[in-house]
Amino acid sequence: MSLMDKRISEIHEQLHNGELKVSDVVGESISRIKEVDGKVHAFLSVNEEEAQNQAAALDEKLAGTDERGLLFGLPMGIKDNILTKGLTTTCASQILSNFEPIHNATVVENLDQADAVTIGKCNMDEFAMGSSNENSSFKVTRNPWDTDRVPGGSSGGSAAAVASGEVLFSLGSDTGGSIRQPASYCGVVGLKPTYGRVSRFGLVAFASSLEQIGPITRTVEDNAYVMQTIAGHDKMDSTSADVEIDDYLSALTGDITDLKIAVPKEYLGEGVDEGVRESVQEALRELERLGATWEEVSLPHSKYAVAAYYLLASSEASANLARFDGIRYGVRVENESSLLETYKKSRSEGFGDEVKRRIMLGTFALSSGYYDAYYKKAQQARTLIKQDFDDILADYDVIVGPTAPTVAFKVGEQIDDPLTMYANDILTIPMNLAGVPAISVPCGFSEGLPVGLQIIGKHFDESTVYRVAHAYEQATEHYKTRPNLEGGASS
Amino acid sequence: MARLTKEQVEHVAHLARLDLSDDEVERMTTQLDDIIGFAELLNELDTANVEPTSHVLDVKNVVREDERRPSSDREDVLKNAPDQQDGQVKVPSVLE
Numbered sequence: 001m002s003l004m005d006k007r008i009s010e011i012h013e014q015l016h017n018g019e020l021k022v023s024d025v026v027g028e029s030i031s032r033i034k035e036v037d038g039k040v041h042a043f044l045s046v047n048e049e050e051a052q053n054q055a056a057a058l059d060e061k062l063a064g065t066d067e068r069g070l071l072f073g074l075p076m077g078i079k080d081n082i083l084t085k086g087l088t089t090t091c092a093s094q095i096l097s098n099f100e101p102i103h104n105a106t107v108v109e110n111l112d113q114a115d116a117v118t119i120g121k122c123n124m125d126e127f128a129m130g131s132s133n134e135n136s137s138f139k140v141t142r143n144p145w146d147t148d149r150v151p152g153g154s155s156g157g158s159a160a161a162v163a164s165g166e167v168l169f170s171l172g173s174d175t176g177g178s179i180r181q182p183a184s185y186c187g188v189v190g191l192k193p194t195y196g197r198v199s200r201f202g203l204v205a206f207a208s209s210l211e212q213i214g215p216i217t218r219t220v221e222d223n224a225y226v227m228q229t230i231a232g233h234d235k236m237d238s239t240s241a242d243v244e245i246d247d248y249l250s251a252l253t254g255d256i257t258d259l260k261i262a263v264p265k266e267y268l269g270e271g272v273d274e275g276v277r278e279s280v281q282e283a284l285r286e287l288e289r290l291g292a293t294w295e296e297v298s299l300p301h302s303k304y305a306v307a308a309y310y311l312l313a314s315s316e317a318s319a320n321l322a323r324f325d326g327i328r329y330g331v332r333v334e335n336e337s338s339l340l341e342t343y344k345k346s347r348s349e350g351f352g353d354e355v356k357r358r359i360m361l362g363t364f365a366l367s368s369g370y371y372d373a374y375y376k377k378a379q380q381a382r383t384l385i386k387q388d389f390d391d392i393l394a395d396y397d398v399i400v401g402p403t404a405p406t407v408a409f410k411v412g413e414q415i416d417d418p419l420t421m422y423a424n425d426i427l428t429i430p431m432n433l434a435g436v437p438a439i440s441v442p443c444g445f446s447e448g449l450p451v452g453l454q455i456i457g458k459h460f461d462e463s464t465v466y467r468v469a470h471a472y473e474q475a476t477e478h479y480k481t482r483p484n485l486e487g488g489a490s491s
Numbered sequence: 492m493a494r495l496t497k498e499q500v501e502h503v504a505h506l507a508r509l510d511l512s513d514d515e516v517e518r519m520t521t522q523l524d525d526i527i528g529f530a531e532l533l534n535e536l537d538t539a540n541v542e543p544t545s546h547v548l549d550v551k552n553v554v555r556e557d558e559r560r561p562s563s564d565r566e567d568v569l570k571n572a573p574d575q576q577d578g579q580v581k582v583p584s585v586l587e
Contacts, residue, residue, distance in 0.1 A: 102567040196548050209546050238553035239546070307530040318507060325508065328580055329571035335583070342583050344510035356509055360500070360519055361526055363507040377533050379543030384536065386544060418522055419529055435547030459548075 003028045004165035005482065008222040011168065012070055022073030022117070025168075026055035029075035029119050033166045036485045039147050041139045042161035044080050045088055046120035051075070054117050061115075070225045071116040077161040077170035080121040081128055082213065083202040084108055087118065091204050092136040093126045095330045095350025105202020106237065107171060107213050107230040114229050119167050123157030126352045127321065128178055128206045130154050131424040134415050135354045142411070143185060144483040145449055149408040152182030152424075158216050159186040164485055168217075169226050173203055175211040176309050177404075177428025180440040183216055184403035184452025187442045187483070189223045189469070190216045192428075194460050195435035196241035198227075199234030205320040207313040208239070210432040219479050220441060220470040224248035227462065243460050251463035252470040257291035259468065260396045266302040267401030267427055275446025280402045283443040283453045283472065287400070290471055294400065299388040304381045305430040306422055310358075311365050311378035312433075317355075318362030324350065357418065382433045389434040393458045398468055402427055403440040403452030427454065437462045441469040442478040450478075495524045 003011065003025055014020040030048055037043055058073050078084055081091045083101035085108075090096045104112065111118075125135035133141040133156030141156045143149040144164040151160040155172025159182035162170050172179040174192035183190025191214040198213045205211075215226035228249065233242040263284065268277055284294055326332030326346025333349050335341035351359070365374040392399060404424060414421045431438040436456055443453035453472065457465035473479060500520045504511045511519060565578055574581040 099571055102563060102570065196550075235555075239548070239550055241548060301536075304533055304536060307532045310526065311530055311533075322508070326573060327582055328568075330573070332573035339583050339585050340508075341510075343508045347508055348510040351509075356511070356515070357519065357522060357526075359507050359509065360503055361523060364495075364499075364503045364523065364527070367503065367506060374527070374530065376543055377536075377538060378530070379545060380538035380541040381533050381536055383541050383544040384538075386547060419525060433547075 002032065002165055004032055004168060007219055008070065008074060008168060008225050011074065012068070012072070015073055016068060022055040022058040023052065025073055026051050026075050026117050026119070029167055033119070036164050037166065039142060039485060040144055040160050040164050040166070041141045042122055042157040042164065042166060043077065043120040044090060044092065044123050044138055044157070047087060047118055051117050051119050058115055058117070069114045071111065071114040071229055074116050074169065075119045075167045076111065076116050077120055077122045077158055077167040078108060078118055079124055079155050079158045079170070079172050081124060081173060081204040082108060082171055083204070084118060084121065087121060089121065089204070090138070091127045092124045092138055093350065093352070093355070094137050095324050095346065097331060099329055103202065106199035106234045108202065110230050122155070122161055122170055125154035125156070126355050127204070127317070128154040128173055128175055129317070129354050129358055131177070131181060131421055132414065133157065134411065135352060137352050140411060143408045144485055145187065146408070149410050149449070150185070152185035152404070152408060154178040155216065156182045159183050159188055159190065162186070162188045162216050162218060163483060165482070169222055170216045171213055172216050173211055173213050174432065175207050175313060176432050177425040179214045179216060180428050180438060180452065180454060181404045181424060183440040185408035185450065187450030187478070188216055188218060189220055189439065189441050189479070190214065191223055191227060191439045191462070191465070192431060192437065193227065193231065193462060194437040196239055197437070197460065197462065198230050199232070199237040199240045201234055201236035207316040208320065209316060210313060220466060220473050221249070221252055223439070224252060224466050241460070246463040248463060248466050251467045253467060254471050254474055256287065256468055256471045259292040259398070261287060261292050261294035262297040262392045262396035262399045263294050264299045264302065264399060264401055265296050266299055271423070271426065272402060272405045273407070273446065276402050276404070276406060276451050279444040279446055279451040280453060284400065286475055287468070287472060290475060297392050297396070299392065299430070301381065301384045301388050302430060305385055305433055306426055308378040308381040308385065309429040309433060310361065310422060311374050312382065314358040314362035315365045315375050316362070318359045318366065321355070321359055326350070354418070385430055386434040389430070389436055393436070397464055399456040401454050403454040404428070407446050407449035407451060431456055435459060437465050439465050439469050441473055443476070444478055494527050495520055
């Protein structure tokens with residue numbers, strides 16, 4: 001068994017009692033990347049030398065003492081839209097291909113304080129816009145379960161890196177499903193925290209009112225360890241919430257007796273593959289066996305979520321991405337004729353198709369004469385969608401459904417049709433609009449590919465989300481089935 | 492029925508500071524038209540008395556004392572600038 005297949009607590013124990021050194025764990029992560037990343041392409045850059053130096057320093061630093069945090073010495077991958085001081089951070093875009101951050105994101109700072117080791121930066125859809133990783137301007141990450149298929153997106157590199165055992169955990173960001181959908185496609189655990197729970201300082205902004213950074217891990221327990229380290233108020237992010245953080249580990253009791261679950265009928269209806277539906281229905285039976293009860297409910301405004309999301313996210317993106325003009329950082333394409341032409345050339349050559357499309361959509365929706373009809377209308381739809389969640393979560397502890405309507409699709413299958421691609425996020429977008437926390441946890445296989453179960457909670461109640469996910473995971477142990485990268489596709 | 496014309500797409504591209512090729516304008520006109528057509532699904536909703544939501548949490552303005560504190564080093568900030576001169580970011584000529 002590879003070290004990378006172990007749980008964080010097992011590695012921690014072995015580091016603690018001297019059976020393992022940090023250099024062993026980091027070394028194994030790097031050799032696994034050398035072995036499989038030529039097939040998976042999860043990493044845009046690997047920080048080999050620095051990671052090994054850090055490992056040696058950590059081994060020395062705490063030799064003979066007991067002062068080791070839970071993430072001490074553990075190898076991690078960071079999505080390439082999260083700033084890492086001195087480590088190139090590209091957002092998988094040509095326009096930032098040479099960008100070296102001068103400070104860390106708050107989450108990276110927190111993980112550094114905990115002595116976790118950054119192994120490298122994970123591939124993604126350019127500026128987190130996409131559901132397949134095919135919008136990366138550098139390479140396409142492949143699904144470790146079947147390398148003809150996409151890993152999902154936009155945090156596809158982060159999910160594939162964990163699924164293929166390259167790192168023990170990774171960070172992704174989720175604007176409309178970008179942590180949960182790739183976690184579902186790759187058979188790993190991914191949490192989108194409550195909006196405001198985790199600092200966004202140092203996350204390159206795409207849609208500021210929707211996105212959150214969150215952990216991707218093999219197990220729910222591992223996820224809770226990482227979340228405990230990154231959650232909390234940050235004075236550098238004025239939208240981060242000053243709300244007490246629960247002890248997530250103590251929530252992992254395995255007891256969900258009398259828990260009330262709502263199952264929206266809209267989440268198991270048309271457009272959801274039969275195999276996905278069956279896996280989720282079987283999961284509901286398992287949750288019942290564990291003592292929970294569930295009832296069918298309705299979130300009547302579900303069908304408006306994708307439309308509202310694309311207007312709002314693109315509008316915010318058109319404003320946020322205005323900063324990339326080739327002046328202060330990034331790639332400048334000189335045009336001596338004027339400053340305006342330099343902006344235009346730098347942006348046109350620096351951004352890929354999907355990013356341009358969304359900037360255009362957002363600029364249109366915010367432009368004079370269209371603002372009320374599109375942007376404001378979408379914000380009003382958002383109110384109704386959020387109200388749906390408030391109503392249901394007043395009566396139930398959690399909402400449960402699939403994470404994505406299908407399993408991972410093939411590379412190239414949807415890339416030419418933006419609207420089909422957007423529909424992949426139909427079950428994950430509403431939670432970003434409502435700001436509620438949601439996790440994807442593996443719930444079996446369809447066509448030999450992983451299916452994700454989505455568990456959604458009340459604002460700031462990640463504890464209950466974790467409790468349900470953990471109880472289900474421990475009863476089913478789907479996480480123990482691993483992709484087989486040596487022999488090609490699994491199943 | 493087309494909601495968007497090529498001329499509108501060209502105007503929006505200018506607002507967005509994008510220089511699109513003829514091919515891109517053509518493709519973008521069709522694709523944006525499709526996406527906007529899809530988004531018009533929202534017109535089914537009666538939102539006459541619905542407040543818009545820009546933010547899910549009840550966030551207020553966050554203020555701090557107006558005190559001097561160190562900012563990033565000039566040298567650090569200029570490290571990523573494509574062009575610089577005398578400790579400043581150099582840009583193409585702004586005035587004609």
